[in-house]
Amino acid sequence: QVQLQESGPGLVKPSETLSLTCSVSGGSINRWCWNWIRQPAGKGLEWIGRLCFSGNANYNANYNPSLNSRVVMSADTSKNQISLILRSLTAADTAVYFCATGNSFDFWGQGTLVTVSS
Amino acid sequence: EIVLTQSPGTLSLSPGDSATLSCRASQSVNSNSLAWYQQKPGQAPRLLIYHASTRAPGIPDTFSGSGSGTDFTLTISRLEPGNFAVYYCHQYGSSPDTFGQGTKLEI
Numbered sequence: 001q002v003q004l005q006e007s008g009p010g011l012v013k014p015s016e017t018l019s020l021t022c023s024v025s026g027g028s029i030n031r032w033c034w035n036w037i038r039q040p041a042g043k044g045l046e047w048i049g050r051l052c053f054s055g056n057a058n059y060n061a062n063y064n065p066s067l068n069s070r071v072v073m074s075a076d077t078s079k080n081q082i083s084l085i086l087r088s089l090t091a092a093d094t095a096v097y098f099c100a101t102g103n104s105f106d107f108w109g110q111g112t113l114v115t116v117s118s
Numbered sequence: 119e120i121v122l123t124q125s126p127g128t129l130s131l132s133p134g135d136s137a138t139l140s141c142r143a144s145q146s147v148n149s150n151s152l153a154w155y156q157q158k159p160g161q162a163p164r165l166l167i168y169h170a171s172t173r174a175p176g177i178p179d180t181f182s183g184s185g186s187g188t189d190f191t192l193t194i195s196r197l198e199p200g201n202f203a204v205y206y207c208h209q210y211g212s213s214p215d216t217f218g219q220g221t222k223l224e225i
Contacts, residue, residue, distance in 0.1 A: 035215075045163065045206055047215035064214040065119075103210045104153040104168035111162055 002026040004099050004109035011115050012089055018114060022082040022099030029075055030056055033102055034082045036073065038095040039111075046095075049073050050103075051082060089116045120144055120209050124218035132225065137194040139221045141207035146187045148211030154183055154192045157220075158203045166205075167192065199225075 008020040022034065033052040039045050049063035051073045061073045070087045082099060096111040121144040131137055141152070150170040155163035165174040167183035170190055180195045194201055202225050207218040 044219050045208070045217040047208075047217065050215070062213055066214070098162055100162075103151070104165060104208070105155070105163070106165050106168075106174065108162035108164075 002032075002101060002107050004101070004107060006097060006099055006109045006112040008097070008112045008114060010113065011117065013118050014090055014116055016089055018084070018086040018089055018093070018116075020084040020086075020097055020099075020112065020114070022084075022109060024080045024082070028077070029053070029080050029082060030059075030077055034073075034075070035100045035102075035105060036071075036082075036084045037098045037100055037105070038093075039098070040092075040095045048084065048086075048097075051075055091116050119214050120147065120212055120216050122207050122209060122216055122218035124205075124207060124221045126221060127219075128222045128224060130224050131197055133197050133199055135197050137192075137197060137201075137223055139192040139194075139205055139223070141185075141190040141192070141218050143188040143190070143209060145212075147190075147209045150186050151209060151211030152183075152185070152190050153208045153210065154181075155206045155208065156201075156203045157206065163206060194223075197223075 003025045005023045030053040035050045036048040051061040053059045063071050072085045074083045094116045098111045100108045123142045125140045152170045154167040157163040171183045182193045184191050204220045204222050
């Protein structure tokens, strides 16, 4: 069974750039699609984007338009990791960030809390 | 984007009861690409149902999904204490993916 583990800085200052990593074990990342989803404290879920492989190392990503082109997802097959970059952070980006597999999200990481504060 | 509206917002029931949760889409969900998740405090969501009515591996048959087009239902029969949680629907048939706002199932 595939397992996912998110990692990141925890605390980021406003206007800075967030970089998160999803480390995958139990299978090669180029077999599935990968998603980032976030959840502010006490609130609902928001889909950030999906990255899908179309060949051994080729992939395409699409993103939620609500993030206004601030987001980029990438993959490192040598490390079996998926990455998320989110630019120009504000307090509204404070949330738990999850990575998850597939189109319907079969497997999830436990999430990592990101706080945007000076 | 497709807006998903879940009802009720909160459902108060007792162990042994049956629960019916609704998810209504603002437009038809392509290929019935609708999933349901359960989330407990401090945990990641867990996939229960995908493709509107297919149970995910390991999910007991007390959970069932139905519906098509714009109206979908999650039914939980014979509620157990571990079933009391927040439930979300999610459509993945049209980009961007969207979630409902959640239904809290409480004792």
